[in-house]
Structures are given as C-alpha cells and as structure tokens.
Amino acid sequence: MADYKLKNVCDFDLAQTLECGQCFHFVKLDEEDYVLTAKGYVLHVSQEADTVTFYDTDKDEYVNVWKDYFDMDRDYSAIKKKLLEKDDKLKDAIESMWGVRILNQDFFETLISFIISQNKQIPHIKKIVADISAKFGTYKGTYGGADMYTFPTLEQLANASEEDFKELKTGFRAPYIMDAIRRNMAGQFDINELKSMDYDSCIKELMTIKGVGEKVANCVSLFGLGKKEAFPVDVWIKRIMETMYFDGVDTPKDKIAAFAKEQFGELGGFAQQYLFYYGKSIKMGVK
DNA sequence: CACCAGGCGATCT
DNA sequence: AGATCGCATGGT
Known part of the structure; x- marks a missing residue:
C-alpha cells in the first residue's frame, strides 16, 4: 500500500502530541517518527515540517480512522487565541507546546x-x-x-x-x-x-x-469520550496551578478544579494539556 | 535506607 | 466534608 501524505498541517507536532502524556501505546523510532496502535490499527507515522506521512495507509483509512484520532478537523489556532484572550498566563505553555492536539482515543x-x-x-x-x-x-x-x-x-x-x-x-x-x-x-x-x-x-x-x-x-x-471541558487534576497540575494561580499555596484539588472551570470553561481540557506538558517539562513547582 | 509516582478506597474525626 | 493511610511495583 502507498503512503498517505498530509501537507500544510498547522498547530500539530507529532512528537508533542504523542509524548504529552495523553496516550501510552506507541514506540518512538526516531525524531518525529513513531509507531502506534489505536482502535485496532497499527500506524507508522512521521512528520517533517508541515508534512505528516502515514506509511502504508490509504486515503480511506486516514479519513475514517486517523483524521479523527489526531483531531485534525479542529481549529486549534482559534482555541489558543480564545485561551490567550482570557488568560495571558498561558502564553509560555501554549508557545512551548504549540503542536499538541487532544487525541480522540478508544x-x-x-x-x-x-x-x-x-x-x-x-x-x-x-x-x-x-x-x-x-x-x-x-x-x-x-x-x-x-x-x-x-x-x-x-x-x-x-x-x-x-x-x-x-x-x-x-x-x-x-x-x-x-x-x-x-x-x-x-x-x-x-x-x-x-x-x-x-x-x-x-x-x-x-x-x-x-x-x-x-x-x-x-x-x-x-x-x-471527547469531553474537552474536562480538567484532570493530578499531582503535576496541582503543583503547576498552585504555582501559577495560588501564590504557591497548597490548595485542595477540588478547589483547583473549580477555579479551572471558571477560568477555562469549555476549553479546560486544552488548557490542562498545555499546562501539564509545559509545567512538567520545566519541573514547575518541584522542590 | 527513604521517598515518590498523571490516585483511590477505607477509615477515621 | 476533610485529613490520613495503605496499597504493589519500580526508580532515584
């Protein structure tokens, strides 16, 4: 089977999307070169600049499986813009982890x-x-x-x-x-x-x-389940949110979740993932 | 050796 | 409601 090339991709980085902690079932072969399994399929995929190559994949499989899996139909530029208009504290996280997309997993x-x-x-x-x-x-x-x-x-x-x-x-x-x-x-x-x-x-x-x-x-x-307003609060997000929004003060997880709901609303999941991956990468709040 | 990890359930007050 | 503990396993 031939390869399927997706060109002019924006707001997408393969490595960031896979390595940001949202999925666990993949193997890194090289820089921006991965093999993963999802929804009963296996996929060898790589990226170079704004071109993503789906190896041994026909257009039907891309359209029926991977387009949705990688959330390619969503306008992430608009999401980032809305988040930054609401809260410019997200600037570093979004600029650093600009290519994360929330996968639609099984x-x-x-x-x-x-x-x-x-x-x-x-x-x-x-x-x-x-x-x-x-x-x-x-x-x-x-x-x-x-x-x-x-x-x-x-x-x-x-x-x-x-x-x-x-x-x-x-x-x-x-x-x-x-x-x-x-x-x-x-x-x-x-x-x-x-x-x-x-x-x-x-x-x-x-x-x-x-x-x-x-x-x-x-x-x-x-x-x-595609509920993009969800805002998981784990040990990392707790530390990161305390550092960024609670003056470094120890705060119960339910209070952090309530604040996130108020602050990010229906875009909570996107904010959470930018913050989680960025905060973790710089060990924000770790003593 | 101690302490922690993308927490949760049980068991206290 | 809120705080504390134990939990299997593996890594620093």
Missing part, C-alpha cells in the same frame, strides 16, 4: 490505561499497556525491533483473570481492572450514551467503577 483502552496510571510514572504505564496488549491483543507487525500488538478487545479479555493482571505487575490495580472489564462486558457502559451525556453526569457514572476517582474519570472523559 474509550475502553483509555479507561484501563488510566486506571493503571494511578500512582505510577508514565514509562511504567506504557510498559504495562504494551504487556497487556502482547498477552491478550492482536499482533500487527514489528517496527524498528518493537513488536506491536493492538490493545485487547473485550472479547479477547473474556477469560482474563485478576491473577493475569497481577502477573503483569498491576499490583493493587488488578481488581480495579477486572471490575472495569466485567462492567463493560455486562454492557453497562454505552459509549454513545456516555458521549452524549453532560460532563457532570458522565464523571459521576464513570466513578461508579472501582478504581476510578475524579482524576481518572476526567482523563477518560477528555481523552476517550
């Missing part, structure tokens, strides 16, 4: 991945997601020495047990993962229904899953 993979993420560092999360995929998912090829497997479907996890996940080093999260799998298998979560639900109801619904609290529910809503 709900189930996002749910399991962020349940795993609690009290873990990103490299560990990536390893566990890759290991779960290697054990239960579908082999899609080897790229630069990395065997790539899709994240398992519910069907592929039909016989998975808590023991399996403990062997995969998920520790105390294993029962949480099982609860999420069982409840999805029981058909308790209709993705279209969750997507059409208002933000507050959606968070509340997700939090009925064991191991899903405010933070994980917000990540799943933002990255897996």
Whole structure:
C-alpha cells in the first residue's frame, strides 16, 4: 500500500502530541517518527515540517480512522487565541507546546490505561499497556525491533483473570481492572450514551467503577469520550496551578478544579494539556 | 535506607 | 466534608 501524505498541517507536532502524556501505546523510532496502535490499527507515522506521512495507509483509512484520532478537523489556532484572550498566563505553555492536539482515543483502552496510571510514572504505564496488549491483543507487525500488538478487545479479555493482571505487575490495580472489564462486558457502559451525556453526569457514572476517582474519570472523559471541558487534576497540575494561580499555596484539588472551570470553561481540557506538558517539562513547582 | 509516582478506597474525626 | 493511610511495583 502507498503512503498517505498530509501537507500544510498547522498547530500539530507529532512528537508533542504523542509524548504529552495523553496516550501510552506507541514506540518512538526516531525524531518525529513513531509507531502506534489505536482502535485496532497499527500506524507508522512521521512528520517533517508541515508534512505528516502515514506509511502504508490509504486515503480511506486516514479519513475514517486517523483524521479523527489526531483531531485534525479542529481549529486549534482559534482555541489558543480564545485561551490567550482570557488568560495571558498561558502564553509560555501554549508557545512551548504549540503542536499538541487532544487525541480522540478508544474509550475502553483509555479507561484501563488510566486506571493503571494511578500512582505510577508514565514509562511504567506504557510498559504495562504494551504487556497487556502482547498477552491478550492482536499482533500487527514489528517496527524498528518493537513488536506491536493492538490493545485487547473485550472479547479477547473474556477469560482474563485478576491473577493475569497481577502477573503483569498491576499490583493493587488488578481488581480495579477486572471490575472495569466485567462492567463493560455486562454492557453497562454505552459509549454513545456516555458521549452524549453532560460532563457532570458522565464523571459521576464513570466513578461508579472501582478504581476510578475524579482524576481518572476526567482523563477518560477528555481523552476517550471527547469531553474537552474536562480538567484532570493530578499531582503535576496541582503543583503547576498552585504555582501559577495560588501564590504557591497548597490548595485542595477540588478547589483547583473549580477555579479551572471558571477560568477555562469549555476549553479546560486544552488548557490542562498545555499546562501539564509545559509545567512538567520545566519541573514547575518541584522542590 | 527513604521517598515518590498523571490516585483511590477505607477509615477515621 | 476533610485529613490520613495503605496499597504493589519500580526508580532515584
């Protein structure tokens, strides 16, 4: 199959978009050159200036899968402009992380991945997601020495047990993962229904899953259900927001979330991701 | 050795 | 409501 080249791309940087912490299932082959899996597909993709190359990809696959995944139809210039008009404190974060787009990821993979993420560092999360995929998912090829497997479907996890996940080093999260799998298998979560639900109801619904609290529910809503007003408050965002908006004073997470809602409104998710990636890159607020 | 990691649930007051 | 702890595992 031929390669598909997307030209004149703006407000998009492949490395920033993948490395900003919103997704875990990819391997870096070289600078601006990655292989990733999502939605049951594998993709080798690279970028040079404003041209993005989707290897062995036809136009239909780009249009039907990757265009939405990379959120290419959204006007990020307008988003940045609105955010900066409202709050010029975001200037450094937006200028530094100008090429981040919020990926539209698969709900189930996002749910399991962020349940795993609690009290873990990103490299560990990536390893566990890759290991779960290697054990239960579908082999899609080897790229630069990395065997790539899709994240398992519910069907592929039909016989998975808590023991399996403990062997995969998920520790105390294993029962949480099982609860999420069982409840999805029981058909308790209709993705279209969750997507059409208002933000507050959606968070509340997700939090009925064991191991899903405010933070994980917000990540799943933002990255897996398209709710761009979600503003996940983790240890980094807490430090960053305290430094930028609370005079460095220790502030409860719910107060930070309430402030963010007031300040960024429906653009909360975009502000959060620029701030998270930028603040983390300069270790803002770390003693 | 201690302490922390894209937190959460249980158990206090 | 709000604060504190334990939790598996791996890294500094």
